[in-house]
Amino acid sequence: MTVQSVVREVCAVVGVRPPNGSVFLSPYVDRTAWEFVQLANEMAQRIAYDTRDWTTLRQLCTIGFNGEINHPLPADYHRMLLTSQVWRSTNTTAPMTFVPDADDWLRRELQGHTIPVGEWTIFNNEIHIRPILAASSAGPPVVPAEMAKFYYLRNTCVNLTSGGFGTQFLNDADTFVLPERLLKLGMIWQWKANKGASYAEDLANYEDALSRIAGNDKPAPIIVGRYPISSDATIAYWGPTPAGSTFVGPGP
Secondary structure: OEHHHHHHHHHHHHOOOOOOOOOOOHHHOOHHHHHHHHHHHHHHHHHHHHOOOOHHHEEEEEEOOOOOOEEEOOOOEEEEOOOOOOEEOOEOOOOOEEOOOHHHHHHHHHHOOOOOOOEEEEEOOEEEEEOOOOOOOOOOOOOOOOOEEEEEEEOOOEEOOOOOEEOOOOOOOOEEOOOHHHHHHHHHHHHHHHOOOOOHHHHHHHHHHHHHHHHHOOOOOEEEOOEEEOOOHHHHOOOOOOOOOOOOOOOO
């Protein structure tokens, strides 16, 4: 469903005459169309970034050696996932330590303080990593360059009809990367709230739909007996297999 179709369906529910023709041309002569364009973009970003870490918007970032502590964040970076860790390819048993406080990061730098697993922070649209990632050795044997990896939430929640993804709707035929029904229900209650109309039932409909769709968005584990099982048997079970379960994972 395109954003134009969503706007027209919202208009039908809230009792407003839909824009005549293009939603994105009408704003120049139609204040109502302009309000719907602004509302569609606001609600799309609110759903995409403020509610949960949608699997559709998760993106892997891989950083390699550049001779510096600081590395530019991806162009489509919005924020880290709520449970994100930054991992060095040379240490897969423990993630690097996040240093949230700027003064603490500076103090550690001035003291020359580092920890074995490494540490990281974000400022100035860059991720800073200490110690510096190692470069490839000349060998022999040649040792591959050290890398850091993490998942983040990308800021491109719109499928652009012109190709690729964007941060907002720009054309009638653009589509939302998440279920359009969420966008429609969200726009309905927010439009009514903006106009001072009763919106409690519409908000409840939106929240119910959001809960159901968000629940379905969770990756499902393989269930064996009453226990989820990991693809790594050493992580799934460090001891005997739980009673009543049948182990079907890989061997030692």
